Amino acid sequence: MAGDRAKGHHYEMLRTLTGAPDLAGLRVDAVTGRLLGARQVESPNCDDRPPGQAPELLVVHGISLPPGEFGGPWIDALFTNALPADEHPYFATIAGLRVSAHVLVRRDGSAVQYVPFHRRAWHAGASQWRGRERCNDFSIGVELEGTDATAYEPAQYDTLARIATELCRAYPGLSPEAIVGHSDVAPGRKSDPGIAFDWPLLRSLLRYYLEVRPA
Numbered sequence: 001m002a003g004d005r006a007k008g009h010h011y012e013m014l015r016t017l018t019g020a021p022d023l024a025g026l027r028v029d030a031v032t033g034r035l036l037g038a039r040q041v042e043s044p045n046c047d048d049r050p051p052g053q054a055p056e057l058l059v060v061h062g063i064s065l066p067p068g069e070f071g072g073p074w075i076d077a078l079f080t081n082a083l084p085a086d087e088h089p090y091f092a093t094i095a096g097l098r099v100s101a102h103v104l105v106r107r108d109g110s111a112v113q114y115v116p117f118h119r120r121a122w123h124a125g126a127s128q129w130r131g132r133e134r135c136n137d138f139s140i141g142v143e144l145e146g147t148d149a150t151a152y153e154p155a156q157y158d159t160l161a162r163i164a165t166e167l168c169r170a171y172p173g174l175s176p177e178a179i180v181g182h183s184d185v186a187p188g189r190k191s192d193p194g195i196a197f198d199w200p201l202l203r204s205l206l207r208y209y210l211e212v213r214p215a
């Protein structure tokens, strides 16, 4: 339909204008659980999902280290248990945490993978979704580099939508309706990705990649 073509053109323009990298090569390999096209950093902070459990939920997070600063090496360091406690006062408060996420989307839209998707990353903590606790068991955690109150970059929405689309195709239990924020599964305890996160933009990008431009 002409309308769909126009919509597709709009998003191509958006990507071009933002200078976002063309991540058309991002692919999920459901056999290895790898996001092809992402930089790979191995986190030890993961283990097996419950037997037979496939991903059924995508949890969107926001993170920056130190809080409000972007671009440093510290998120890699946190997820590989190598955060130097003496480098920043905030680091001393979290250096002992054993946490991870499957993927981080940096401010420029580039992606880093720490945990294969079929493994359980340690991102959600005490959590509940539709009456089910321990969301780590059945979810994929994607961090966006940012803060609750800072606008996320268009390139980050584009990458997140592409990854989510690939994940929905690789794991039939996942769907656009099963994409939530950390604050949705841990209300009162967690606030990320925060008020700055534009859910309608993510939803429209998802519709574009899933329906207008099928693989």
Ligand SMILES: [Zn+2]
Pocket (backbone or CB within 6 Å): 060, 061, 062, 123, 182, 190, 192
């Ligand atoms: Zn979070």
